[in-house]
Amino acid sequence: xxxxxxxxxxxxLKTGQSMTLLCAQDMNHEYMYWYRQDPGMGLRLIHYSVxxxxxAKGEVPDGYNVSRLKKQNFLLGLESAAPSQTSVYFCASSxxxxxxxxxxxxxxxxxxxxx
Amino acid sequence: xxxxxxxxxxxATEGAIVQINCTYQTSGFNGLFWYQxxxxxxxxxxxxxxxxxxxxxxxxxxxxxxxxGYSYLLLKELQMKDSASYLCVPMDSNYQLIWxxxxxxxxxx
Numbered sequence: 001x002x003x004x005x006x007x008x009x010x011x012x013l014k015t016g017q018s019m020t021l022l023c024a025q026d027m028n029h030e031y032m033y034w035y036r037q038d039p040g041m042g043l044r045l046i047h048y049s050v051x052x053x054x055x056a057k058g059e060v061p062d063g064y065n066v067s068r069l070k071k072q073n074f075l076l077g078l079e080s081a082a083p084s085q086t087s088v089y090f091c092a093s094s095x096x097x098x099x100x101x102x103x104x105x106x107x108x109x110x111x112x113x114x115x
Numbered sequence: 116x117x118x119x120x121x122x123x124x125x126x127a128t129e130g131a132i133v134q135i136n137c138t139y140q141t142s143g144f145n146g147l148f149w150y151q152x153x154x155x156x157x158x159x160x161x162x163x164x165x166x167x168x169x170x171x172x173x174x175x176x177x178x179x180x181x182x183x184g185y186s187y188l189l190l191k192e193l194q195m196k197d198s199a200s201y202l203c204v205p206m207d208s209n210y211q212l213i214w215x216x217x218x219x220x221x222x223x224x
Contacts, residue, residue: 035214042202042214043158090157096210103148104212106157 143208
């Protein structure tokens with residue numbers, strides 16, 4: 001059972017470079033999310049999607065873009081990386097509306113360092 | 116505003132019982148999750164409460180009082196592997212999850 005997979009797991013970028021984080025889920029979930037987590041802090045929602053072809057801004061969307069062209073994939077892009085974007089990024093998915101089925105399932109995380 | 120209040124850190128002894136308290140304020144309410152997060156790993160689901168009362172699942176139990184904006188996670192028969200952060204995560208009326216920094220639980224032999 002793959003669940004939620006994200007790539008790459010580790011990446012070092014130079015300031016100003018661009019990159020894309022890939023997330024795939026095989027649970028047929030409608031909702032997908034991108035979070036970042038900085039040391040000693042809670043998860044902060046960057047962008048999310050409520051279904052194929054839709055995206056919405058979360059709490060900290062600036063400097064990031066996303067796309068959900070297929071239901072199972074959710075891509076997070078950094079157009080011009082900045083040191084402030086050094087963080088751990090978690091992709092997640094969920095299927096709402098079924099009580100405990102609201103559970104969010106997370107990928108293993110992507111450690112991004114911008115130098 | 117929306118906020119969550121949990122102790123930053125707690126220490127307990129292997130084999131003992133520990134209760135992690137959480138108070139929250141949200142715009143509307145659609146349930147509350149507890150997640151466990153080991154250092155360097157993703158959060159993993161522990162429990163979900165939407166109605167008042169106690170939900171028991173093995174060594175872990177979670178309690179909710181909606182009128183008080185209060186929840187707790189009870190861990191019994193503590194094991195060293197229970198050393199982790201425990202995240203109290205309420206869901207608001209828009210189904211948005213409100214994440215805090217959680218409680219870091221340290222288990223000592």
